[in-house]
Amino acid sequence: MPxxxxxxxxxxxxxxxxxxxxxxxxxxxxxLFFDLVFVYAVTQLSHTLLGDLSVLGxxxxxxxxxxxxxxxxxxxxxxxxxDPDRFAVRLLVLALMFGGLLLSVALPEAFDGxxxxxxxxxASMQVGRSLxxxxxxxxxxxxxxxxxxxxxxxxxxxxxxxxxxSLATSEARLAWWALALGIEYLGPAAFFYVPGLGxxxxxEWDVEGGHLAERCSLFVIIALxxxxxxxxxxxxxxxxxxxxxxxxxxxxxxxxxxWWIYFDIGVERGSRSIRESDDPGRTARLGYxxxxxxxxxxxVACAVGDELSLxxxxxxxxxxxxxxxxxxxxxxxxxxALFKQTVNHTNLPLSHLAGLGVLVLLIWPAQAMSVAxxxxxxxxxxxxxxxxxxxxxxxxxxxxxxxxxx
Numbered sequence: 001m002p003x004x005x006x007x008x009x010x011x012x013x014x015x016x017x018x019x020x021x022x023x024x025x026x027x028x029x030x031x032l033f034f035d036l037v038f039v040y041a042v043t044q045l046s047h048t049l050l051g052d053l054s055v056l057g058x059x060x061x062x063x064x065x066x067x068x069x070x071x072x073x074x075x076x077x078x079x080x081x082x083d084p085d086r087f088a089v090r091l092l093v094l095a096l097m098f099g100g101l102l103l104s105v106a107l108p109e110a111f112d113g114x115x116x117x118x119x120x121x122x123a124s125m126q127v128g129r130s131l132x133x134x135x136x137x138x139x140x141x142x143x144x145x146x147x148x149x150x151x152x153x154x155x156x157x158x159x160x161x162x163x164x165x166s167l168a169t170s171e172a173r174l175a176w177w178a179l180a181l182g183i184e185y186l187g188p189a190a191f192f193y194v195p196g197l198g199x200x201x202x203x204e205w206d207v208e209g210g211h212l213a214e215r216c217s218l219f220v221i222i223a224l225x226x227x228x229x230x231x232x233x234x235x236x237x238x239x240x241x242x243x244x245x246x247x248x249x250x251x252x253x254x255x256x257x258x259w260w261i262y263f264d265i266g267v268e269r270g271s272r273s274i275r276e277s278d279d280p281g282r283t284a285r286l287g288y289x290x291x292x293x294x295x296x297x298x299x300v301a302c303a304v305g306d307e308l309s310l311x312x313x314x315x316x317x318x319x320x321x322x323x324x325x326x327x328x329x330x331x332x333x334x335x336x337a338l339f340k341q342t343v344n345h346t347n348l349p350l351s352h353l354a355g356l357g358v359l360v361l362l363i364w365p366a367q368a369m370s371v372a373x374x375x376x377x378x379x380x381x382x383x384x385x386x387x388x389x390x391x392x393x394x395x396x397x398x399x400x401x402x403x404x405x406x
Contacts, residue, residue: 298332
């Protein structure tokens with residue numbers, strides 16, 4: 001994550017985004033085009049989890065999801081600094097898009113026959129993107145280049161482990177890839193420390209907060225959009241019984257409630273907070289790089305829960321179904337609560353904590369409930385949380401939007 005000296009190099013390096021005081025860089029069409037690949041990736045993940053609801057299957061999908069999120073968010077960081085309207089940057093984004101497509105294709109069999117394809121595609125995207133930044137910053141001050149030397153070394157070490165894991169047995173592969181992913185996730189927290197090269201500092205990271213906030217909110221839309229696709233396609237293939245209709249309406253209302261919890265006021269408060277922060281790099285690292293993965297993971301799990309409730313509404317919820325139907329909303333509320341606390345520098349939202357508490361209390365009666373009934377109960381909880389927060393923050397909401405209109 002490059003330092004503030006990157007901005008100083010913008011006069012000699014025309015690959016960097018132009019910065020205008022008081023304004024944030026727009027999300028460009030090619031960034032949105034790149035995101036289309038991750039619509040497919042999210043779909044692959046949800047279908048892979050639905051196909052294997054065992055503990056091992058869930059661990060596999062969790063690791064793959066963390067990898068997908070990590071490659072996407074780091075690309076978001078890169079396009080936060082580089083100007084996607086430049087030809088060379090567009091070629092980079094398109095190359096990453098192709099790599100992302102290969103990665104997405106490999107997801108369902110990443111722990112089987114497509115392990116090498118997944119590992120090579122992933123490692124190539126991570127290392128190749130960082131090497132491009134080293135080249136893009138070739139005329140920048142040494143501090144900026146050193147920062148990407150560090151990042152490239154971290155990704156290169158992890159990349160070797162990804163490839164080695166792809167050659168290992170399926171039982172050992174999870175351990176190798178977990179180690180590789182652990183190294184990558186530790187990187188930002190350790191400020192990409194490398195002996196002899198030092199480490200970064202969040203105050204030195206030249207983050208354009210408004211752009212990064214918008215990019216992450218768009219990924220949340222991608223995940224919610226995948227939920228809508230699952231909901232619609234499953235309902236289209238189901239019998240139009242009263243129970244299926246109720247499950248369909250419940251799933252839709254739950255999706256709306258999730259949108260409301262994040263977008264009604266949370267996303268705007270977060271964007272404003274990071275734009276006005278005296279240390280946007282720290283906010284970007286924790287609030288957007290780490291905590292948003294909980295939010296997106298919750299949406300993916302909820303999409304699987306919607307498919308379960310529409311496909312098998314009468315079935316009594318088993319352990320796996322309960323874990324998905326309660327775990328999805330719980331992850332989503334936890335991620336939102338931590339994100340809002342981090343970016344707004346406030347206490348954890350009481351509405352979200354109450355929702356999490358009720359979800360925990362549902363674990364015991366859930367064992368005697370049908371899948372559709374349990375899904376409807378989680379929808380009610382999400383709606384109550386959304387309504388509670390809207391009412392409690394109505395004054396702040398008016399102030400935010402009245403300021404925007406001015």
